[in-house]
Amino acid sequence: MAYRKVHQIIQSHSSADGDGVRIQRVHGFDNPHFSPFLMIDELKSVSPDDYVGGFPPHPHRGIETLTYMLSGHFQHKDHMGNVGELRDGGAQWMSAGNGVIHSEMPMMTDGQLHGFQIWINLPAVKKKDPAQYHDFQTEVIAEKTLPDHSLVRVIAGDLTIKGDTVTGPLQQTGVPLTVADWRTQGAANISACLNPEYQTMVYVYKGTITIGGKHIEQGQLALLSEGEGLAMAASDAAGVLLLSGTPINEPVVHYGPFVMNSMDEINQAIEDYQNGTLV
Incomplete structure (x- = not known):
């Protein structure tokens, strides 16, 4: 079996979004090796001042978002009437399709807020579909504890570990993909x-891991080469997001909350939002 190697390492950078929410961001709108993913925002704080303003009502078109919280709560509201409170360890998925207007308000628990929002591109044929939303509380996230006491949580798609396939609760996505969280308490490895056919990348949110002899440190994202196998090792406590999915080989044009295939479509999205016809 051919194992994936590190193709490129990208350092996340500090940024702010919404009403001044502090985040660590990695984006790949112009990087074909990122597809079908577009961006990863890591929210991590012990100070409410870093996130208290949250993300007031704002639009999207042409993407999906997957929000996953390690600790802290996130409240979602949208124009379709959906209201969901994401708890520690849970996830929520939204497909903006042709248009959605929603808000997301983070809430700290036990003095911590730590989570992620992942932007996923939609193929052109699905960018005009009606918006959808679903949340998955921590109880339904699929888990597997490995012999070295490390833990795998599969949020979306499937992950096969030593012949055992772990199936996440999120299966309805614009393109087939897998999103998983690997956590170690000390030295551990996973194969x-x-x-x-999927493009794969990993984001290290705690500690340092090794893939094919290359070290990926906290706050770094590694784009991986082709292959069927993935072997990761940690010498101490670590946390890793695994993102793997079918690449979308189409033009990507990005403007703020809109991701389309041409500038004309971006201009139309802006006009629709200004005219109140986005949704």
Whole structure:
């Protein structure tokens, strides 16, 4: 079996979004090796001042978002009438499709807020579909504890580990993908099988891991080469997000909350939002 190697390492950078929410961001709108993913925002704080303003009502078109919280709560409201409070360890998925207006307000628990929002591109044929939303509380996230006491949580798609396939609750996405969280308490390793047609990347949110002899440190994202196998090792406590999915080989034009295939479509989205016809 051919194992994936590190193709490129990208350092996350400090940024702010919404009403001044502090985040660590990695984006790849112009990087074809990122597809079908577009951006990862890590929210991590012990100070309410870093996030108290949250993300007031704002629009999206042409993307999906997957929000995953390690600790802290997130309240979602949208124009469709959906209201969901994401708790520690849970996830929420939204497909903006042709248009959505929503708000997201973070809430700290036990003195911590730590989570992620992942932007996923939609293929052109699905960018005009009606918006959808679903949340997955921590109780339904699929988990597997490995012999070295490390933990795998599969949020979306499937992940096969030593012949055992772990299936996450989120299966309805614009393109087939897998999103998982690997956590170690100390020295540990994992060997998994992935669809060889998927593009794969990992984001390290705690500690340092090794893939094919290359070290990926906290706050770094590694884009991986082709292959069916993925082997990761940690010498101490670590946390890793695994993102793997079918690449979308289409033009990407990004402007604020809109991701389309042409500038004309971006201009139309802006006009629709200004005219109140986005949704």
